[in-house]
Amino acid sequence: MLTERQLLILEAIIQDYTTTGRPIGSKLLEHQLSMNVSSATIRNEMAVLEHSGFIGKEHSSSGRVPSLKGYRYYVDNLVKPDVVDQNEIESIRLSLDSNYYKVDEIIKESAKILSELTNYTAITFKPEVKDLRLQGLRIIPLGNQQVMMILVTSDGNTESQIFNIPKNLSGEEIEAVIRVINDRIVGLPLDQVIDRLHETIPLLLHYVQYPAGFLDIFGDILERSAREQFFVGGKLNLLNFVENGDVEQIKKLYSLIERSDDINDLVGGSDQKIQVKIGSEMTNSSLVNYSLISATYDVAQHGQGLIALLGPTNMPYSKMIGLIRVFREELTRKLLAYYNLYEK
């Protein structure tokens, strides 16, 4: 459908535009492409590309700018991930090389590193195994009417919550409750736990006068546990690409990036290895000027996680895709080493 030369021009437009950020004119390409062809010819070819919807103009006499279709074609067919230079790889390794005591820390740090490396916003999800089960529930009295509830899931993650128990609740009563829960609920898949919990209320009533408060807390920390946890690094970088001073825009972006539902929507469907969503391909209308590059990573039996970069639509895709690839490798390596260190 497109000729070789048209593809070269399209590629050049995208590469130039993603580095300079300015519309690309025919004269610039004439010198740069060294294909021994005049600017007029390039203009003609550009007209074809525009007609087919791969590029557009900001106004009737401006240079050309890639369209969504143009980016899409480029990302799907033309882009070659940049080779990341050895120094940068070293620096990633170094950044990941601390001693971590929790997976969460590694994943959180990853978001930070990725955002610093790219000057974009990074989002990282920790590895998740499907079919998560409730493996144990502890309740630890701490004195002062305080107790801590700790929930352990089958992938080894934990959630905990401290709360106060009313004066009239005795230790025996609590222990009875724990026994009931351990008998009837531990071992179940997380998504069934809540239902089963409600079934056991009548039973609990034998021991606790108002089991509702108890269940609230349990539900709370269960939800935290089942919710996919993610970390965001470099939030402030989003500001760099907002139309000058559009405060409304900034507000929308920020509330977006802080709501877990929205983030999950955003990265949803990323089951391919590396996926690029461009502008309006993301359903959220605040993101028309942004693109998301996401990559899943596998940590053997410990599940699959995801890292993603959110930047402007005109980001240098080849560079970023190269980088996210390398980062994924390094992160996987680090996580495997981590699990190996602590595994039974």
Added chain:
Amino acid sequence: MLTERQLLILEAIIQDYTTTGRPIGSKLLEHQLSMNVSSATIRNEMAVLEHSGFIGKEHSSSGRVPSLKGYRYYVDNLVKPDVVDQNEIESIRLSLDSNYYKVDEIIKESAKILSELTNYTAITFKPEVKDLRLQGLRIIPLGNQQVMMILVTSDGNTESQIFNIPKNLSGEEIEAVIRVINDRIVGLPLDQVIDRLHETIPLLLHYVQYPAGFLDIFGDILERSAREQFFVGGKLNLLNFVENGDVEQIKKLYSLIERSDDINDLVGGSDQKIQVKIGSEMTNSSLVNYSLISATYDVAQHGQGLIALLGPTNMPYSKMIGLIRVFREELTRKLLAYYNLYEK
């Protein structure tokens, strides 16, 4: 130093300016003040006020704007806190009326409520008692090489941290460590704990090969416990008062509001009941266009906390001071009820 009439004019300028946000001219005041005096007279008085530094102009022929000195004088001598209407009080009560299981939740929610009530940014600190001691330390094995360390301080607050222990560490060794720590460190004031901890390293070496990792974690959660915790509500509201599109400004503000050191600097020295810091009175240069109203609150033996509002210098002080007063009362009431419910 200033005549009655001059004070009236100063007050009117500030009140108008803090509600309209626009410079105030002499004609406006002529009609508004109904002091049977022409605009020319008001102009003369304004000239005096300007000469004494209480007001200024944005340009040579603009209306008058309060200066730092003007605000200061107003806040110190003229302002009368607005009476908060009953509906609003009700709504505060209602917002605070959920069941909370932790003080932190109440304080965090307070920041949210305050920011929503005012459309400014709210910062809240939970009550702190001086002379905090380490009351207990638990280490709970969770299986999968995971343990949770829980630290309880004498004010009933807790911090916890899950971490993995290397394969070669046995349960007995851990228990021995706990014993040592409980013997030698529990009961000490928090600020002495770290020093004492280092003295015990030789002892620990009997049981654990590399106590350093252990101590790191302990130090970590100890620091979290000693650090004054605060919550920020309505961060996005800061954006409303930034010069149109000054992205650099926004970035500075945001990193400010997320660094606990900066926040502590900000509210530092707020030992008076209600304190107002205006513009450049705050040392941080990003805040020249902002003011901070802070109020301490007392919860009997449970210590003293602080709530604060960060808004533009031209915020309606009388309204905000009235509001923060009422909020403080309601919060104190809520906290007392809370402690009463759970106290032994």
Added chain:
DNA sequence: CTTAGCACTCTAGCATGCTAAGTGCTAATC
């Protein structure tokens, strides 16, 4: 001490004109 009146100042908004960059089209050339 107060005030009417006036000259002056400054901003905001609008229209105007200019330049640089880039385009589309046509007619001539390879």
Added chain:
DNA sequence: GATTAGCACTTAGCATGCTAGAGTGCTAAG
């Protein structure tokens, strides 16, 4: 048929100039 030189045209961005409106300071009279 593909390519190109040349030219008329378009647009953003910037500087300039103008006007209306709001506000001031000052002076001279009440």
